[in-house]
Amino acid sequence: MQWTKVLGLGLGAAALLGLGIILGHFAIPKKANSPAPQDLDLEILETVMEQLDAHRIRENLRELSREPHLASSPRDEDLVQLLLQRWKDPESGLDSAEASTYEVLLSFPSQEQPNVVDIVGPTGGIIHSCHRTEENVTGEQGGPDVVQPYAAYAPSGTPQAVNAAKHGIAGVLVYTDPADINDGLSSPDETFPNSWYLPPSGVERGSYYEYFGDPLTPYLPAVPSSFRVDLANVSGFPPIPTQPIGFQDARDLLCNLNGTLAPATWQGALGCHYRLGPGFRADGDFPADSQVNVSVYNRLELRNSSNVLGIIRGAVEPDRYVLYGNHRDSWVHGAVDPSSGTAILLELSRVLGTLLKKGTWRPRRSIVFASWGAEEFGLIGSTEFTEEFFNKLQERTVAYINVDISVFANATLRVQGTPPVQSVVFSATKEIRSPGPGDLSIYDNWIRYFNRSSPVYGLVPSLGSLGAGSDYAPFIHFLGISSMDIAYTYDRSKTSARIYPTYHTAFDTFDYVDKFLDPGFSSHQAVARTAGSVILRLSDSFFLPLKVSDYSETLRSFLQAAQQDLGALLEQHSISLGPLVTAVEKFEAEAAALGQRISTLQKGSPDPLQVRMLNDQLMLLERTFLNPRAFPEERYYSHVLWAPRTGSVVTFPGLSNACSRARDTASGSEAWAEVQRQLSIVVTALEGAAATLRPVADL
Amino acid sequence: MQWTKVLGLGLGAAALLGLGIILGHFAIPKKANSPAPQDLDLEILETVMEQLDAHRIRENLRELSREPHLASSPRDEDLVQLLLQRWKDPESGLDSAEASTYEVLLSFPSQEQPNVVDIVGPTGGIIHSCHRTEENVTGEQGGPDVVQPYAAYAPSGTPQAVNAAKHGIAGVLVYTDPADINDGLSSPDETFPNSWYLPPSGVERGSYYEYFGDPLTPYLPAVPSSFRVDLANVSGFPPIPTQPIGFQDARDLLCNLNGTLAPATWQGALGCHYRLGPGFRADGDFPADSQVNVSVYNRLELRNSSNVLGIIRGAVEPDRYVLYGNHRDSWVHGAVDPSSGTAILLELSRVLGTLLKKGTWRPRRSIVFASWGAEEFGLIGSTEFTEEFFNKLQERTVAYINVDISVFANATLRVQGTPPVQSVVFSATKEIRSPGPGDLSIYDNWIRYFNRSSPVYGLVPSLGSLGAGSDYAPFIHFLGISSMDIAYTYDRSKTSARIYPTYHTAFDTFDYVDKFLDPGFSSHQAVARTAGSVILRLSDSFFLPLKVSDYSETLRSFLQAAQQDLGALLEQHSISLGPLVTAVEKFEAEAAALGQRISTLQKGSPDPLQVRMLNDQLMLLERTFLNPRAFPEERYYSHVLWAPRTGSVVTFPGLSNACSRARDTASGSEAWAEVQRQLSIVVTALEGAAATLRPVADL
Structure with a gap:
């Protein structure tokens, strides 16, 4: 899921996605033949x-x-x-x-016509070829089952250029720089099998599909009978041929490029100054007017x-x-x-x-x-x-x-x-010994590496978001x-x-x-x-160990970011965060009150139906943050708290993104209306969530 | 919700909607102070x-x-x-x-400027005015609180024409014909207060908004802080001024119209031949080149x-x-x-x-x-x-x-x-005496008026759809x-x-x-x-009296209609109903099996948690038919079985509508792709519904 350095060749940049998948069906259970404990044993x-x-x-x-x-x-x-x-x-x-x-x-490289990346001299002859496979270092890198490195779902095509047209990108080469993946190391004796680092010939495969799920059946299961989108109408595939290569090959290309120096943050560990092109250096390994030919023969x-x-x-x-x-x-x-x-x-x-x-x-x-x-x-x-x-x-x-x-x-x-799972992970990891020296629990070891100061709990391990x-x-x-x-x-x-x-x-x-x-x-x-x-x-566990009140911290931090980083801007456009403040406060109060009710119940001897009702409130809280109409452009993303955030402010994603788009438009623009709509969507979700946490007969 | 006859005046047709509304909030319950029965008492x-x-x-x-x-x-x-x-x-x-x-x-007529419908002579003078209020027949039709007849949400404007432009409709007059509302009767001595029939001055008010819910806050609660759509962007309001009138006034207009005779089904009980215009009859009450002026001053x-x-x-x-x-x-x-x-x-x-x-x-x-x-x-x-x-x-x-x-x-x-409520209504009405002569139950009386032959139950009262x-x-x-x-x-x-x-x-x-x-x-x-x-x-009731297997009859009848009335057409375009048949069969089998399990449980002494789980299956079945992405153009309509059906075949609405649109297009058109998509949406919903009816641990 991370970005890698991209070698431009009349080309551009692309994301290396690390994804993957599996499913099953279901069967008929046998009769209960074991004791049914009331609680965690x-x-x-x-x-x-x-x-x-x-x-x-x-x-x-x-x-x-x-x-x-x-x-x-x-x-x-x-x-x-x-x-x-x-x-x-x-x-x-x-x-x-x-x-x-x-x-x-799915998308695969052709076995008959491997994808190739060649340097073509001025007369049209191939003067250098990138490796088509990784080096067989351990005996496991060869054989027909090792799929050739490729960018899944990248279209076929044979673009040829070297930065020929700055805005006419025809193909993309992707590689992983030793600076990013190998702590700067790149020689074979410093890399696998001599260390955990990537050998020079190693190439990172990946899917270049923008969404997830089967591309032909969005929102429908890909059973044989399901409607399939016409290939011409599929969105999310890369528009141009793309091919990943190893840093060994990238070095041959990149260290011979001509042109102005690339920005400092683009420089890597290939042992040369990275330049932006166009064309090759006159004093390099290839004639200056050589070109790079990328031939991709992927098949869907x-x-x-x-x-x-x-x-x-x-x-x-x-x-x-x-x-x-x-x-x-x-x-x-x-x-x-x-x-x-x-x-x-x-x-x-x-x-x-x-x-x-x-x-x-x-x-x-x-x-x-x-x-x-x-x-x-x-x-x-x-x-x-x-x-x-x-x-x-x-x-x-x-x-x-x-x-x-x-x-x-x-x-x-x-x-x-998500916040409700924090407590169960904490409970679990406090009781398990950490591997390695010392006698720390996994929790105590964890907190040394990732931690944050929680207003409720003090210093705790910090969970990342999904x-x-x-x-x-x-x-x-x-x-x-x-x-x-x-x-x-x-x-x-x-x-x-x-x-x-x-x-x-x-x-x-x-x-x-x-x-x-x-x-x-x-x-x-x-x-x-x-x-x-x-x-x-x-x-x-008799009571579900999902602590919904732990969402309060997230909401409060999103709210504070909105107030601090967007408050003035919103005020300028006559948009008040007041209703959001109220909604967050309501959520906090209801979540805390529910926590109290659980504590009280736990001290008594509640009947299973009572606990079931409470557990339903805990289990279903996360659903209340879904709104399938909140982000019509974002396939599958319905969670108003965790949808992709493109805006820089770490707050409710719909608000952050809408503000980022509206920022340079005038009050009254459609973009500002969208900010207000997104704000209302979040407020409605939080008010609705708080309502589900109330005592159930309060409606 | 019915259509009424519409008097064209350089005008067109509009629907008379009979709708209306109220809400409340919630409070804190007191402690339980009563016995808690296990079952219906x-x-x-x-x-x-x-x-x-x-x-x-x-x-x-x-x-x-x-x-x-x-x-x-x-x-x-x-x-x-x-x-x-x-x-x-x-x-x-x-x-x-x-x-x-x-x-x-909301939308109201102006108190200062009442809506008026006048006939304007060739020289511009008003030669006839329709009534602005209903006749005060019982003393209750007068006073400031009786709102003037109007078409809520119809825009203001003052169009003037008599069928002047067949395709340039500028305004709409709506009335209710005695043939449709009064069994043909129209004279004051035959109408209220002398009978239940509508007096000649009676005018049917109504909302002419196409959707439902507050027009400014679709999908959001209309709390003060919610985002409101700009009025210019609201859809669903009538595009042109519209005004309802009584049949007394309609007679004055309609019986004086010139032009060709209206179709037989458009003729009513106003005592004249209805004509289509343009213009007035030369031998009528108004000069032939008179016009009708409609002035609407409604306010939002x-x-x-x-x-x-x-x-x-x-x-x-x-x-x-x-x-x-x-x-x-x-x-x-x-x-x-x-x-x-x-x-x-x-x-x-x-x-x-x-x-x-x-x-x-x-x-x-x-x-x-x-x-x-x-x-x-x-x-x-x-x-x-x-x-x-x-x-x-x-x-x-x-x-x-x-x-x-x-x-x-x-x-x-x-x-x-919806089908799951049929059984509880039957159970209730079998036990209640019908009003009126005889000693029939409400059920036995009902079946005399509305009935159908059910493949499962034989002759039963028929429920309408919502x-x-x-x-x-x-x-x-x-x-x-x-x-x-x-x-x-x-x-x-x-x-x-x-x-x-x-x-x-x-x-x-x-x-x-x-x-x-x-x-x-x-x-x-x-x-x-x-x-x-x-x-x-x-x-x-301990067990929820919702009989989900009663959905099987509906699905089977929708399926049969699809097979009989669309099967050949679909086959022509290489679209198979096979997966739909399988899905309906699966639903039928799972619903029947669930019914069996309920019967078995009812004979034993199931614990409340067991029954709760079963009841959840019953309660939530209806939810499985929702798909918020099925009909993006139909605001609020997500139920794949009961969404509005515009196609003539009484089957799954998405399928019926899509077929009706695709019928005259070539195979491979987008319209036929939509038919396949709608078919998959229904199949997925039915398969998903069947899955929720299976024993819960079967996934």
Whole structure:
């Protein structure tokens, strides 16, 4: 999801998206045969924590990443079978498991006509060619299943130029600079397999589709019978041919460019001064009037992609779902992305499944495990699943937990999520020992790396907010389900790598993880324990551990940013933030009062129906922030607090964006009307949210 | 909501909408002080049936219709106070009651400059004027509070023409023909106060706004702080001046018109041959080159309009709401429309409130009584209420019951509603004696007037479907809440009147009801008992009496119509109905299986949480048919089964409409793509609905 440096060649810039996907269907549960506990059982929790086994996670990862398993490939389908087999195991499986398949539009390079990037001399002959594949450093970078580096959904075409027309960009080359990914290192002896850094030939693949979900079936599940948009009407594909290359090849191109010096922030670690073109240096490796030819032969193909879903039926409230998921498909072997997450998914389902099959335990609520397909192409499996079961999921899902890349690095936990999940993650991580030296809890270790000063709690670990980088996106943005993404990550004092260096390359292999990312797999185990504890707390606690009052801090901070950074501007245009202030205050008061009522109830012996009603208020709060009419241009984004923010002020996104657009227009313009509309949308959502937190008979 | 005959005058046609409205806010409930029954208590039901008193309904009506109470008028506000007083009565009131006010855009004729319709002679002098007010026949048609007949939201202007330009229509005159409203009768001795027929001077007022809700705040509650659309950007107002007149005046104009004879279906009972113009007859009452001048001086005004809401807190599931409502505002005295409904609302709340205050009874679920404001202008109060509390209402409302005009005539019950409410209405009406001679139940009487042959039940009374004629519209179309509208109505063998003849005129008075519509008020009592029984069954039954499998008949009939009337056409364009067939079959099977599970559970002793989960499936089924992206052009209409149907085939409206538009275009056109999209939308909704009916742990 990050931007990489882009080599202009009569060309421009493009985003490198790191996405991916999977889905499944459902089956008939057996009869309840286990005790139905009233509340979270700490002994069971302890047992689960103990049984989550680092060695088994390692073995899962070895198997999952043994072969490349690009979405819809035969190996991807093999893994579907592997998941089904595990989840149907009589000793350690779930109540039921099923695969479900969508027919989705994917994009692949042509096997007959590989994409090429050549330098063409003045007479038309090829005088230099970029590598078509990554170097076979460990024996795993070769073979027919390693997909050639490409930019998925970039159109085919053969543009040829070198910055020929500043505003007539004909194609894009993308590369990852060693300054951004390798802490500046670039020589083979400093890179994998000698370190975790990216070898010079490594190329980051990615999807260049702007939205998410199957491109042909927006808002509809990609079942065979669904209406498909005519290809000519699909929006969100890159308009021009695009190709990623390694920094080794980028150096050949970039260090030979002519023209004015690029801005300082564009300079990197390729060992030369980066220039903007046009043309090549007279004293460089190529004739000055050489050109770059980019030939892209990507093909769009309708492919079958499967999700796998496994379920543990709840003993008491089977209609409340705790959803836990990760995608299954990778670009190549994908040991880190996504198999480090899938390895944990399998270990978690094994431990819980074993307790289930032994009759030791059955959760209060249902637990659903999901292995999504085709995430890398744009969260396709998870999105299609939410489109197919929109109402059911929206009515019944307690929370969605995503563990995609489980270990980026082994320094600290990192959690992204909506405010109501903060407390359950805190509770879980305070009770789990951190890997590494010392005797810190995951929580205490975490707070050293990411923290903030909360007006309510003082210093606490800080949760990031959810963008659209993995399969949680449709759950939070489209369905309004409280969501989180959990991983172990970097010590930023030790590396500034944008992401782990072999991300989306053929070097993301088992040995890479085993040797560099997490030897001993203790960080994997830490993430498994964290996720496992969160799952158990959400599925077994009598009172749902979603603390809705934690939204108050977010709202207050958005409000303050609006007041400080937009207040004067709005006043100038006669727009008052008064109603927003009132709405935030109302929310704060109602959330606090609800918290009080919960405390009081917890001291008594409330009956299950009373608690159910309260839990419904907690579960459904996140839905009250959805407005499918708020951002008509933003596909799937309905959450008025977490929609994409393009405005610079960190406040309610609709307000921030509208102000940013209106800023230079006159009072009374349509842009200012939109500011007022966005303000009303937020106020209405907050007032509506506060109304759902009131005692239920107050209407 | 019906069309009336329109007198063209260089003019055109317009719809006469019969709408209206009221809202309230909420209060803090007291502690439970009554027994909490597990299920519907038949003794309580019997008591309520007995205590609903025709005489008290009559007295309510007398008071409610004593003065004109146009939306936002002082008398309308007086009635807000009356309702609050009744609902806060310590002996017979509810747990709490509150008024809430919206600032909404209404339209009124100018008091200084009355709207006029004149015939202007060739020299420019006025040679004939239409009546500006209705004749003061009973002493109630005079006075400043009787609003001059007008077409609300029609723009001001003074067009003058007589069919001058066939395609340059400059203004519209609307009248109600005696053939349509008076069974052909038109002389004063045959009309009110000598019969129930409309006097010659009677004029039907109405709102000519195309959508519903406050015109300035679509999708936002019309609280003072909400963003308001610039008047120039409001859509849905009539484009040209429009004025309603009585048939007495219409005769003067129409019977003097020149030109070709109007089509036979346009001829009426004014005693002459209707001609199309242009110009007047040479041998008529006016010079042939006279013109008609229409001067409309309507004004748009921001006004405060209130809803009143009263609540009986549920003893066991206070977060489940049974909503019962009617509007309060009238055009003039509004004895029938809406006070005949409000008179019942007050009697129902008195009887239930008395049981409540005595400590005899408290319902399992909460009951909410609503008196909506400004319905006549476009369902404004109810719509703003649903906009303000969208999520809360959608999550928690079991059903919405509307009783607007409670008695159109005294022959038979008439119910409009979605399929799941059929069974509860049947159960209720089988147990209540019908008014009138004989010893029939309301059900047995009803089936004589409206019936159909159900494949499941045999001959049953037939429910109508819900359009947008009263305040149920936002509940069913915008929120997807199972809704119904209940009334007593005509024996169609005795009258063909489009609606009761004094509808929306100054002749809709207490005496009119008392003498002609329902002497003795036994039909009012029958409606009160029906509504009362339905309310009790919905609020007190352990298992919700919503029979979701009754949707199967509707779906099957829509499917059959699609197959029979569109199948060949679709096949021609390579569009298969196969997926729709599968989806309907799946729905049928899942609905039947759910019915089985309910029967089994009912035989055992299910715990309340089990039943709650099942009831949630029943309550929320209707929501699964909502798709806010299905009909982007149809404001508020999200229900894929009940959206407005313009196509002639009585099937899924999106499909019907899209086919009707595509019919004459080539395969591959955008119109045919839209047919496929609409088909997929319905299939997805039905598949999603079926998924919510499955056992909850099957996902």
